[in-house]
Amino acid sequence: MRMTVTIKDVAKAANVAPSTVSRVIANSPRISERTKEIVRGAMKELGYHPNFNARSLANKSTNTIGIVMPNSANKTFQNPFFPEVIRGISSKAHQVEYGLYLSTGQSEDEIFEEVQHMVQGKRVDGIILLYSRVDDRVMNYLYEQKFPFTVIGRPYDVRKREITYVNNDNYKASKTVTEYLLLLGHKNIAFIGGNLDFVVTVDHMEGYRKALYNAGIELKDDYIVFHEELQEGGQEAVIDLMSLSEPPTAMIVADDIMTFGVMRMLSEMEMRVPDDVSIISFNNVMISELSSPPMTTVDIHIYNLGYEACNLLIDLIHHPDTGAKQVLIPHKMIKRQTTQKIIGKISSSQ
Amino acid sequence: MRMTVTIKDVAKAANVAPSTVSRVIANSPRISERTKEIVRGAMKELGYHPNFNARSLANKSTNTIGIVMPNSANKTFQNPFFPEVIRGISSKAHQVEYGLYLSTGQSEDEIFEEVQHMVQGKRVDGIILLYSRVDDRVMNYLYEQKFPFTVIGRPYDVRKREITYVNNDNYKASKTVTEYLLLLGHKNIAFIGGNLDFVVTVDHMEGYRKALYNAGIELKDDYIVFHEELQEGGQEAVIDLMSLSEPPTAMIVADDIMTFGVMRMLSEMEMRVPDDVSIISFNNVMISELSSPPMTTVDIHIYNLGYEACNLLIDLIHHPDTGAKQVLIPHKMIKRQTTQKIIGKISSSQ
């Protein structure tokens, strides 16, 4: 294999000093156009490419950002949500010529250790957390280290204003969606949430409660279920809910993929959607429109979440001393065909 | 912010030479347990973490592998296939303490340029290509550079044996699936393939042709359609196919996600699956079992594809001079409920 060509080789070939070559790479204005051309010529001729690690070492900056995903041991990760956020992140990162480094840990401990390595080993300049957990160890660590990071989702605790994040107004979205169902005449509305450790689940819950409260409808514990697993979760939830003496006529589901499970189980039980049960869920991932019937869901603009998170992070890296920022990505309810007025149905009480 | 603690600081604190500390990090057997302990103590005390870039520079190895995805501009990337391969890759990578670096390019040109940077800039030790395209520029480049890389899918051309890859026997899978449909009595079998630039599509096609040929059934061009887009693609394909004077009674679909589109459109046309049309597709991504009815599909063991690709790559990096290897991941048809015997010509019974 041919030897690597370094800055020195180029310098020799162009008859200049290594430092000059370095300046040409950085396109320093203090170098004359003439020598720039000569040097560039030599670089081309020799097939020179700057060594990334050498630059990073001298520079103390890597031009790469770390992406930390929730523990991929469970199936959470299979959610098309992730490719889509990453697509958003990628897009911004590519614009500013930053690279992406991915966490590989499968358990919480592994991830934590990995993040420490990224940070202390100076492997990345900043980190994006693709999730927000209640009292998350990784987030706390990053915060204490004052390492640049942004979160997709909102921090649960009081440091809200000291942490840079991008989020949807999940509380509001959930509230609206509940109100919508209420307007359609539903009174027995179930809530199928994700893992309660995630802040988004908490927010969804609160929105749901508030809407029911405002409408003067009593909260039924039986109508509220949480499930971690996306596929089985949805299915189990349906079994539980439909076994109740007064089964719900509408369901709010935390995640589109879960909705597939919900609809699947419902159809197995020969319940029709939306005739027997109305459903609204969240996210609007690509395949959401491909359910039969296509699902009504809240588009949270996943791509934008990723893009903006990256944008904020880049800012933070360049200007570490400006305060933390928070960005809210607007959501939008996409009405498709899993919701319907409750008219004929006599099964409702009160 | 506190100064970074380096190997020298540790050396001083432990009263040894920097090189000794370095050897302790590498856990060299030539260092006595006693000094190892002392040094480790000092490391802990000072909160030492090795600088990744410095190591890489001195080492000429980065312990990270690059993942190159197809251009994420189009929706291909949203396929849950990708999180799942990456999960497989992650898993192996984490075992051997390798990091993952992700391509961010959106177009073919951008990706090509990026790969060059990764390779020439020594940013990664090896690369995994998550797709195999006919006559792919990136693959050709890597091949010429003799840079360690593995492909998920098979190279199209004659260099088959000189390139390390992991693949399914897509030809065979497609042939089997076609034969199965034939056995169920179907004669009008359509094929809905992906982008013909991808080798997998070619292989699927060939398997389908071969099975029909063996059965003495003439190939109808009208029954063969290709679509790039997963969602719209499936739907458009159905429109075309069902408009034929003799519409197919069975369909082989390149991808589970596409099948969702296919089923969606079919249900819109009030065609029932499997009563009116049987469907088999490929991949068995997580949500495949959540279609209504759950789809029959070929499980290609996506996770294993990723895991094995990473495994091969690590091997290649450590032993660049052993020849190229090829690994075939077995597939398995998962019979669910979208296939059925064709009994009466008129969709009947039940």
Add this chain to the structure above:
DNA sequence: GTGAAAGCGCTAACAA
């Protein structure tokens, strides 16, 4: 506008 030289933090010969 350009060059010389001192690092960035670590590894690996070569010595001892």
Add this chain to the structure above:
DNA sequence: TTGTTAGCGCTTTCAC
């Protein structure tokens, strides 16, 4: 078993 020292390839003062 451990220390000395010369790099790895680049950036960046400080001179000129």
